[in-house]
Amino acid sequence: MIIGKIALAGNPNVGKSTVFNALTGMKQHTGNWSGKTVGIAEGTFRRRGKEIKLIDLPGTYSLTTDSAEEEVTRDFLCFEKFDGAVVVCDACCLERNLIFAIQVAQLVPKTILCVNMMDDARRKGIEIDIEALSRETGLPAVGISAANYEGLDALEEMIIDMLEEKMSTEFIPVRYPRAIEAAAKELLPVMKEQYGFGGIYPALRLLENEHGFVSAVENRFGKFGANEKMSTTLEKAERIMTENGIKEKMVGDKIAACSVLRAEEICLSTVKMSTEKALSRDKKIDSVLTGKWLGIPVMLLLFGFVFWLTVSGANYPSAMLSEASEVIGGWLEKGLSAIVCPPVLKELLIDGIWKVLGWVVAVMLPPMAIFFPLFTILEDTGYLPRVAFNLDKGFKSAGACGKQALTMCMGLGCGAVGVTGARIIDSPRERLIAIITNSFIPCNGRLPAIIALITMFFTDSSVLGAAMLTGVIALSVLMTLGVSKLLSKTVLKGVPASFTLELPPYRMPKIGRVVVRSVFDRTLKILGRAVLVAVPAGVVIWLCSNFLIEGETLLQKAAGFLDPFAGFFGLDGNVLCGFILSIPANEIALPIMAMGYSGGELAQLGSMAETAALFAANGFTAVTALCTIVFFLFHWPCATTVITIWKETKSIKWVFLSAAVPLLTGLGLCFGINIVSKLFF
């Protein structure tokens, strides 16, 4: 039986999700930057035979501003029915965290202060006196290290004691100017009586006439003007304030100042540390990672290293997986023959569905299984906000948000991840820019094909190849910025929104958990979606390569039909067919092109030299190769990404633009390359 419902709240980056996971055992992804949890996760834990429900609210800095996450948290805490709150604070930055905790304590009568990452703080020479914290605030307080499962028992006990009212949870109130307190005193009982929610914090926000909160209340309960008791009380409260020389405009500032000073006061008697000493390690790391000369080169090296590991490390397991899929395919074939399956159906199942499926898994799984854990480690250390910090100026001049640098990094792994990741961008306009331009960045599915084309047609020296690949990525970054700018001058008009970016303390990632989490949360999720689209794609591809019209396969027919059109853009019909058929997953584009040229069925690519010769024999020149590379960078997002864009934006318009913008860019660039090459060669 569930005996109570507890909300988990706190600033971003305080390990709130780690606490939630540790208590409930539910696996939810946690990352070291602002705003990872959007939407509300729920879970339960059991202790002493009692079951308690936990609600993990999005991390926020306050209950006032109108970002989507803060609204979710504020509305939940103000208007939902629940029995108490746990505010998770970061021990390394208690003072700032307490500002939010004080807001919650002034709203939720039963609040526990849970100071997380005590181990990190100890290591940095920060001492926190939990007893004093409890004494100074009047609230129950507990110190834990959720990542090491320390102190969780005490927290669970405390939650139960609080629910059973075995301990005092009387918050020692913040002192506000006397007139404000008197006005709030008028308002509080009426608020409670008319709307059913209490707390000094919402009363103050109404006195301030804070537009976000006022409209949230009016949306739920109707206009204040229509409620006579409420409007006369508000007028009276306002009169009390004006008589004492306090204007509505000043209320917000006064509330903030009083809460901030209260947090400072509490910390004076609870926290012992030398800030300089606590931050000196981060300062040293940052002098390299965000340093004037080193910051950007080190960032490039770091990402280069991650790619190199991904691409080179994936080769061997990829080969093994595709061998395994061939062997299993052989068994399946025998099995199907044994049960007297019609040959056409057998071919469709084996040569169509199974081969494409095997292909997608073999090509996608290994790079993802390497890239995502590496990326999650970078994420957990707190490095990613530094990337945004380093590159923000470039994005600002493109009318976009520095955090887009992060969604681009995620896009290097997988477009769908990049699109979901765009949630970290607060401004809706800037988030859409990041989503629409996300497919400009070559993902794990396209990079190997681009590398193969470079090696086959331009250079076999690894140094020159790497240089050319860097050039290719630089082109996609430049186009991202250019098109972002174009979008922010046209369909997504607006000025860059102001932003505050927290650079959290560096933390040691917990490697074991990182691997488990990134494999389960990201890799398998994306692979699952890819498998879903691969099955119908397998059918279509099989039909295209086996259905004969006038002695030609459907694929060859289609290629012939598209040829004149593709010729304008320096491509040929077969290449274009490859792109169209690889909508389910970009990984299969190159093999389909090879299949089209050879007239055969989907098979493993032979050696690089053989494939290059096959392509060349079909009139594939260096110019075609260049145009194909460019088109690989800019065409349309794969089916998985399109589904994700729909899920994130719920709008046909933005899904359409996300496909049209890269396509037009690609066609334009290829057309240009084709014209120039015709003029000069």
Next chain:
Amino acid sequence: MRLIPLCDMKKGEEAVIKKLETKGDLRQRLMDIGFVEGTKVKCVRISPLGDPKAYLVRGAVIALRKEDAATVLGVEEL
């Protein structure tokens, strides 16, 4: 007493906030993370491209763009 906007601070410099001229949502956000009158700030990081700069405020490191930091005025500590 000379008021200096935070964006003009050099790395390592400290100041005490005297006036917040920020408007709109950002004003509320800044106050909520502790940028109120009388708060000590220190400029601790500068992006390799010169903007944004990051400030140490109440134990947290917060990066602000130039235009936004220009609306927060401080005085050098005596």
